[in-house]
Amino acid sequence: MNKNRLIALVVLTASLISGTGCSPAVRVDRDILFQASTIGALMKGIYEGQMTVGELRPYGDFGLGTFEALDGEMVEIDGKFYQVRLDGTVYAVPDSLKIPFAAVTFFDNDKAVNFDKQVDLNGLQAYIDTLLPGVNLFYAVRIDGKFSYMKTRSVPMQVKPYPPLTDAVKDQQVLEFKDVEGTMVGFRCPPYIEGVNVPGYHFHFLDKDRKQGGHVLECTTSGVIIVVDKTAGMLMALPDTPGFNKLNLGRGEPEGLKQVEQGK
Amino acid sequence: MNKNRLIALVVLTASLISGTGCSPAVRVDRDILFQASTIGALMKGIYEGQMTVGELRPYGDFGLGTFEALDGEMVEIDGKFYQVRLDGTVYAVPDSLKIPFAAVTFFDNDKAVNFDKQVDLNGLQAYIDTLLPGVNLFYAVRIDGKFSYMKTRSVPMQVKPYPPLTDAVKDQQVLEFKDVEGTMVGFRCPPYIEGVNVPGYHFHFLDKDRKQGGHVLECTTSGVIIVVDKTAGMLMALPDTPGFNKLNLGRGEPEGLKQVEQGK
Numbered sequence: 075m076n077k078n079r080l081i082a083l084v085v086l087t088a089s090l091i092s093g094t095g096c097s098p099a100v101r102v103d104r105d106i107l108f109q110a111s112t113i114g115a116l117m118k119g120i121y122e123g124q125m126t127v128g129e130l131r132p133y134g135d136f137g138l139g140t141f142e143a144l145d146g147e148m149v150e151i152d153g154k155f156y157q158v159r160l161d162g163t164v165y166a167v168p169d170s171l172k173i174p175f176a177a178v179t180f181f182d183n184d185k186a187v188n189f190d191k192q193v194d195l196n197g198l199q200a201y202i203d204t205l206l207p208g209v210n211l212f213y214a215v216r217i218d219g220k221f222s223y224m225k226t227r228s229v230p231m232q233v234k235p236y237p238p239l240t241d242a243v244k245d246q247q248v249l250e251f252k253d254v255e256g257t258m259v260g261f262r263c264p265p266y267i268e269g270v271n272v273p274g275y276h277f278h279f280l281d282k283d284r285k286q287g288g289h290v291l292e293c294t295t296s297g298v299i300i301v302v303d304k305t306a307g308m309l310m311a312l313p314d315t316p317g318f319n320k321l322n323l324g325r326g327e328p329e330g331l332k333q334v335e336q337g338k
Numbered sequence: 339m340n341k342n343r344l345i346a347l348v349v350l351t352a353s354l355i356s357g358t359g360c361s362p363a364v365r366v367d368r369d370i371l372f373q374a375s376t377i378g379a380l381m382k383g384i385y386e387g388q389m390t391v392g393e394l395r396p397y398g399d400f401g402l403g404t405f406e407a408l409d410g411e412m413v414e415i416d417g418k419f420y421q422v423r424l425d426g427t428v429y430a431v432p433d434s435l436k437i438p439f440a441a442v443t444f445f446d447n448d449k450a451v452n453f454d455k456q457v458d459l460n461g462l463q464a465y466i467d468t469l470l471p472g473v474n475l476f477y478a479v480r481i482d483g484k485f486s487y488m489k490t491r492s493v494p495m496q497v498k499p500y501p502p503l504t505d506a507v508k509d510q511q512v513l514e515f516k517d518v519e520g521t522m523v524g525f526r527c528p529p530y531i532e533g534v535n536v537p538g539y540h541f542h543f544l545d546k547d548r549k550q551g552g553h554v555l556e557c558t559t560s561g562v563i564i565v566v567d568k569t570a571g572m573l574m575a576l577p578d579t580p581g582f583n584k585l586n587l588g589r590g591e592p593e594g595l596k597q598v599e600q601g602k
Contacts, residue, residue, distance in 0.1 A: 309572070
């Protein structure tokens, strides 16, 4: 936590979860990870938007997620939302667009390091781990700079009845970049959060011009700045809908999640 | 959710997690389950208090937990905190007492039913399930009335180095009541919350005079009123301490937790 941070409190009075009459009014500070719905519900095909981008905005200026009907990868950087659709190109996002799953926070620079080594995604994650006091809190991670290689994917818009995420990603499109500049946006969530969010690291990427990107499958760094934001609070808004309430969620699906996250 | 509920917003500016310089300022409405730390950390023996009762108070008027050094079972009813120490007797709780783990909310009557049948704890839980739209949200449950049988336990204060909870509960003391009036205070948490909180039901009990009680191991109802409060939001404050950060928490310990919760 950056003790010199601007404590910009945001008072929310808008309905968090549309259509349910549920209006949690929450005042969040900068060190709370807010998440809409659960990764477990997304895995089961709950792609109906639960809140709009406009409703999500007061919870953070940095984050990732997806859109109504799984229509692409969502990235938020510096308070601006981007939609990376199937072909990897970026679209502007109207505040009315709905979100079935997202995680956002207000990003603070708690620790920043210049990292000049050439490492792959595993090496990068292992290095970031050495910057953290442990893996049991939430961490937002922003990486700006050059990548000699970047491999991203995006997902195709689905039609009802929605298939589970493991099926939906079978039609993903993969994009490969060489010598690209840009920004990786992501989180490290604790291992016990299985079923709620993605344990470990989860990154989305946008190039410097914010024209192309997607969910990060692989990369090689080539001179980046890594900034970490430690986040000890977590606020979750669940969708109180028949579709969600009737899901058989169990404890989570670690194997299916790995397949979805790694795009294999 | 009770749509006619009084939306009593509480603005928190006090430090949530003492000693860390971390001051999440959160404005919570009545439909958020607030929890301090995780059940996984408690299982591993993190019994150091993370916040005081006074700091917990603005997050809810109803809940359960334990105290610094595992010194008894915590119950909050109607905004009043009770400490059930090892012998099952109840003590008043100063606001300065510390809490390593707790879950609280502002309790609203979303659904109330008179339930006259004689059922055991399993039967009671199965009946409450029929009142709910599903098991994927959080539910606070308050049960007032007569019990022909009630079996509770409390736990002994521990000394450092703290043992894991499975060891600590080996010295629990069990109390049995016949034909007792009182209040069961509890939550139903979703299955995917393993490692974060207790999946399924978790009840503490106080008798009508608030003199005796503990963690509920078994009961037989004999004319009770069951009130359910649906809660779609969850706010978690993690302890940013070396002890917590360095724990090997993994995904949770379902078998150990069952043993602890059921007192076997």
